[in-house]
Amino acid sequence: MLGNLLVSTLMSASVYAMLAVGFSLTFGVARIINLAHTAFYMVASYIIFTATMKMGLPLYVGVVAAVSLVVLLAMVTYKVLVDPMREHETTVLILTIGVALVLQELMFLWFGGYFRSVPTAVEGFTTLLGVRVSYQYVLTICVLIVTLALVWLLLMKTRLGLAIRATAQDREIANVMGMSDSRTATITVGIAAALAAIAGAIVAPLFIIEPRIWLSPLTVVLAISVLGGLGSLKGSILGAVIIALSENLVVFLVPQGAFFKGAFSLLIMIVVLLIRPEGLYGVAFEEER
Amino acid sequence: MRRYLAYLWREFRGEILVLPGRTILFSATAILLILPLLYPHPYLLRILALTFIFAIFAASWDLLSGFVGQLNLGHAIFFGVAAYASAILNLRLGLPIIITIPVGAVAAVVAGLVVGIPCLRLKGQYLSLATLAFPVILMGLVFMFTEFTGGELGVSGLTRLAPTRLHEYYISAFVGVLSILAIWKITDSKLGLVLHAIREDEVAARASGINTSQYKLIAFCLSGLFAGIAGGLYAHFMRIAGPQSLSMLTSFQAIIWTIFGGIATIYGAVVGVFVLFPMLEVLRVAPEIRLLLYAAIIVLVLRFMPEGLAPWVVDRLERECPRCKEHNAFTRRECRVCGTPLRVPLQKTPVSGEHMSGGEGLSASQEGG
Amino acid sequence: MLLAVKNLTVCYDTAMLLNDVSLNVATGELVGVVGPNGAGKTTLLRTIAGLVRWERECKRGTKAGNITIDGEIHFDGQRIDKLPPDEIARRGLVLCPERRRPFRELSVLDNLRAGAYLVKDHRVFQQSLESVYTMFPILKARAGQVSGTLSGGEQQMLAIARALMTQPKLLCIDEPSTGLSPKIRAELFAKIREIAKSGLTVLLVEQDVSLAFSLSTRNYILSHSKVMAEGTSDELMKDEKVRQSYLGLAGPASA
Numbered sequence: 001m002l003g004n005l006l007v008s009t010l011m012s013a014s015v016y017a018m019l020a021v022g023f024s025l026t027f028g029v030a031r032i033i034n035l036a037h038t039a040f041y042m043v044a045s046y047i048i049f050t051a052t053m054k055m056g057l058p059l060y061v062g063v064v065a066a067v068s069l070v071v072l073l074a075m076v077t078y079k080v081l082v083d084p085m086r087e088h089e090t091t092v093l094i095l096t097i098g099v100a101l102v103l104q105e106l107m108f109l110w111f112g113g114y115f116r117s118v119p120t121a122v123e124g125f126t127t128l129l130g131v132r133v134s135y136q137y138v139l140t141i142c143v144l145i146v147t148l149a150l151v152w153l154l155l156m157k158t159r160l161g162l163a164i165r166a167t168a169q170d171r172e173i174a175n176v177m178g179m180s181d182s183r184t185a186t187i188t189v190g191i192a193a194a195l196a197a198i199a200g201a202i203v204a205p206l207f208i209i210e211p212r213i214w215l216s217p218l219t220v221v222l223a224i225s226v227l228g229g230l231g232s233l234k235g236s237i238l239g240a241v242i243i244a245l246s247e248n249l250v251v252f253l254v255p256q257g258a259f260f261k262g263a264f265s266l267l268i269m270i271v272v273l274l275i276r277p278e279g280l281y282g283v284a285f286e287e288e289r
Numbered sequence: 290m291r292r293y294l295a296y297l298w299r300e301f302r303g304e305i306l307v308l309p310g311r312t313i314l315f316s317a318t319a320i321l322l323i324l325p326l327l328y329p330h331p332y333l334l335r336i337l338a339l340t341f342i343f344a345i346f347a348a349s350w351d352l353l354s355g356f357v358g359q360l361n362l363g364h365a366i367f368f369g370v371a372a373y374a375s376a377i378l379n380l381r382l383g384l385p386i387i388i389t390i391p392v393g394a395v396a397a398v399v400a401g402l403v404v405g406i407p408c409l410r411l412k413g414q415y416l417s418l419a420t421l422a423f424p425v426i427l428m429g430l431v432f433m434f435t436e437f438t439g440g441e442l443g444v445s446g447l448t449r450l451a452p453t454r455l456h457e458y459y460i461s462a463f464v465g466v467l468s469i470l471a472i473w474k475i476t477d478s479k480l481g482l483v484l485h486a487i488r489e490d491e492v493a494a495r496a497s498g499i500n501t502s503q504y505k506l507i508a509f510c511l512s513g514l515f516a517g518i519a520g521g522l523y524a525h526f527m528r529i530a531g532p533q534s535l536s537m538l539t540s541f542q543a544i545i546w547t548i549f550g551g552i553a554t555i556y557g558a559v560v561g562v563f564v565l566f567p568m569l570e571v572l573r574v575a576p577e578i579r580l581l582l583y584a585a586i587i588v589l590v591l592r593f594m595p596e597g598l599a600p601w602v603v604d605r606l607e608r609e610c611p612r613c614k615e616h617n618a619f620t621r622r623e624c625r626v627c628g629t630p631l632r633v634p635l636q637k638t639p640v641s642g643e644h645m646s647g648g649e650g651l652s653a654s655q656e657g658g
Numbered sequence: 659m660l661l662a663v664k665n666l667t668v669c670y671d672t673a674m675l676l677n678d679v680s681l682n683v684a685t686g687e688l689v690g691v692v693g694p695n696g697a698g699k700t701t702l703l704r705t706i707a708g709l710v711r712w713e714r715e716c717k718r719g720t721k722a723g724n725i726t727i728d729g730e731i732h733f734d735g736q737r738i739d740k741l742p743p744d745e746i747a748r749r750g751l752v753l754c755p756e757r758r759r760p761f762r763e764l765s766v767l768d769n770l771r772a773g774a775y776l777v778k779d780h781r782v783f784q785q786s787l788e789s790v791y792t793m794f795p796i797l798k799a800r801a802g803q804v805s806g807t808l809s810g811g812e813q814q815m816l817a818i819a820r821a822l823m824t825q826p827k828l829l830c831i832d833e834p835s836t837g838l839s840p841k842i843r844a845e846l847f848a849k850i851r852e853i854a855k856s857g858l859t860v861l862l863v864e865q866d867v868s869l870a871f872s873l874s875t876r877n878y879i880l881s882h883s884k885v886m887a888e889g890t891s892d893e894l895m896k897d898e899k900v901r902q903s904y905l906g907l908a909g910p911a912s913a
């Protein structure tokens with residue numbers, strides 16, 4: 001029971017953290033609320049599906065294809081649609097909803113509304129903390145955690161990471177220090193999309209694929225990044241753990257809890273905001289003219 | 290009587306015919322009110338009635354989010370609360386429409402308080418994303434108390450709005466026109482001025498003695514009231530109140546319509562609904578790609594008209610007087626109010642720093658601004 | 659000339675923030691720009707650093723983006739007024755901005771690293787870090803601290819140090835003395851003098867005329883968006899009209 005709770009919390013926490021970190025980075029550097037963020041996750045799942053089920057390619061080829069195509073898609077969308085509109089904050093909001101809807105409808109058009117699934121990479125089970133866990137599950141969690149650690153290293157230890165963190169603080173001064181903000185923003189959008197795509201690709205074998213699977217993670221990601229503090233990485237990861245834990249608790253403790261786990265995580269978000277209006281680690285942008 | 294008519298005609302010419310934008314709005318309203326008498330096709334009536342209902346909904350979003358700047362991503366909560374309240378009162382207690390819709394609207398006002406109070410301390414994107422949560426939480430409750438709310442299926446079998454389609458249409462149209470005019474008046478009133486000041490600079494507004502919290506709550510309640518009217522009408526028109534009315538897409542619809550039409554203008558919200566909602570119906574000819582086309586059209590239009598459709602059109606038909614800021618038809622050469630020529634390029638004026646004469650000004654050693 | 663600004667005019671919508679401003683800075687000089695609040699000093703530095711043009715690009719299509727920039731800016735023999743700010747930084751022109759603006763959530767060391775973003779050679783980075791630490795020992799003591807929690811004086815030192823880390827040819831400093839106590843001010847200006855002595859060219863915008871004049875080789879007085887007077891500190895201090903109208907000093911020059 002406890003083991004079950006721990007394992008599934010770890011799973012959802014790492015998926016959510018992958019999504020929320022990307023969302024937060026995009027918000028911090030490009031200063032946009034990207035409501036299409038989880039749609040990229042959905043598209044990645046479909047690319048995996050196409051590669052493995054339709055074209056019979058091995059899984060890892062599917063993953064590579066998914067990540068690179070989604071990154072390309074995200075960067076082009078950003079450059080062509082969003083970047084020129086950046087000053088019109090509300091318009092950008094609608095543009096990202098529009099992009100998400102376009103992607104959803106394209107998937108409906110090409111794949112129909114059926115539930116799809118893809119094969120697992122590895123077979124078999126092991127016993128962890130007294131729970132029977134499939135190897136696929138373990139593999140997924142490991143890949144997610146390793147990816148997160150790599151992103152953390154990228155941000156904290158590299159030159160690009162420094163540019164991303166500085167731009168997220170003060171775009172103008174970052175420019176003065178020689179960091180082109182538009183270049184940094186485009187790269188960040190790419191990294192965020194890559195994270196979403198990896199999440200989508202890696203968990204695809206464990207979940208069903210359907211064109212609307214972006215909606216419910218979107219609410220969760222929004223809740224996490226608000227709760228952790230918009231633009232904060234630490235906040236996103238901590239928020240992901242909090243939300244994942246509370247969701248799983250509800251599912252485990254309350255009969256029919258699965259129905260309102262989304263509602264419950266948002267309730268937690270509201271409570272946190274009542275105490276800390278800027279979330280746990282809110283970033284205050286330097287005022288820019 | 291004749292003098293009164295003459296007065297009306299003068300007012301009409303002075304207020305409506307002077308500006309192309311107003312003329313278009315006026316003729317469109319007139320056509321919408323007369324056409325159904327000449328051509329009472331039930332399908333057309335149904336679409337137009339829904340359009341009016343959604344126009345109230347979008348305008349109420351614009352009042353709160355565009356005008357007061359409290360960007361609400363969960364506007365569906367007002368719509369859904371009113372829809373469910375009307376439906377439950379009507380079905381479980383057998384109350385008539387004349388009571389259920391107003392009570393539903395009042396319920397939405399209460400929802401406005403429930404959402405507004407926790408949001409008072411929140412700013413910017415935090416506020417937007419927090420508001421997103423409320424309808425989802427309510428949706429959780431709907432699924433929890435299924436015997437009361439009908440769960441997935443909702444509450445259905447409500448009394449019709451009116452016995453015939455034509456009646457239903459005119460009820461929606463009149464309530465719609467009145468509500469939208471009321472919202473417009475609010476934004477034009479002293480209250481509107483205060484609300485506008487809060488959007489522009491909340492700190493400054495507070496510093497000049499405005500109780501911003503109170504005014505923001507008023508905005509939440511007013512917006513809730515009108516969204517609630519729309520929700521009640523919708524429930525009785527469709528004869529069902531279901532969880533769909535609380536969904537994220539319902540909230541997003543209001544945002545899409547308003548921003549597409551032009552945010553913070555009220556008329557833009559209405560134009561957005563009248564263009565997009567019927568368009569979505571027309572697109573039924575291609576059911577497979579209906580939503581795809583819809584989303585693509587919105588994205589493309591906004592990409593080239595970032596301020597929205599209506600301001601884009603108005604920009605081309607009218608020009609602002611540089612001196613008194615009154616609008617003028619594009620055909621005029623000088624301002625109709627102050628007579629300033631409209632075509633000459635503006636003189637650039639150097640900004641005046643503080644005056645330096647008489648010894649004051651730069652301090653020799655003390656702190657500057 | 660290291661920096662030559664020729665007939666620069668900047669308008670935000672209908673307001674003219676700079677009106678036909680020309681200014682020269684030769685290599686090795688410390689040039690002061692003084693003037694009352696709202697004269698356009700910050701706008702001048704922001705335009706030189708490419709930020710006004712960047713702002714226009716960012717706000718393109720909105721009313722706030724209706725900015726016109728006329729005139730030419732030459733730096734180190736090349737025209738820079740059409741370049742983006744990061745490119746200008748690459749040429750060796752750095753701005754130490756008004757209100758310091760450290761990257762608040764980043765540590766002091768990370769701020770300095772951000773300053774050295776364009777310095778690819780690790781040895782050069784280490785050397786300039788050492789020299790910055792010797793100049794401002796407090797920064798070394800605070801290296802791990804989040805810069806938003808530094809005191810105002812420390813933040814100003816950090817801002818200057820960060821600018822120095824870019825290995826600039828020209829350092830533009832905007833109002834370093836704002837909000838500092840007289841003692842810290844004097845210390846800070848001693849450092850700026852030291853920086854200038856070491857051979858770095860400095861363009862200093864300052865409200866505090868006597869402090870600025872005590873350092874500078876030459877000055878420009880900017881008022882009402884225009885250059886009103888130009889000359890060495892002594893010349894300007896002797897000019898009766900300048901003293902009265904722009905420096906707020908009544909009476910004839912004594913001593």
Ligand SMILES: Nc1ncnc2c1ncn2[C@@H]1O[C@H](COP(=O)(O)OP(=O)(O)OP(=O)(O)O)[C@@H](O)[C@H]1O
Pocket residue numbers: 289640657658670673675693694695696697698699700701702756865
């Ligand atoms: N983005 C802007 N849009 C419109 N006007 C602006 C903008 N930025 C500055 N101004 C105006 O331009 C004028 C000059 O501003 P600037 O900041 O350059 O003055 P300054 O000389 O640096 O003053 P201070 O000594 O107070 O720092 C001011 O009147 C200011 O209000």
Ligand SMILES: [Mg+2]
Pocket residue numbers: 699700701756833
């Ligand atoms: Mg200044």
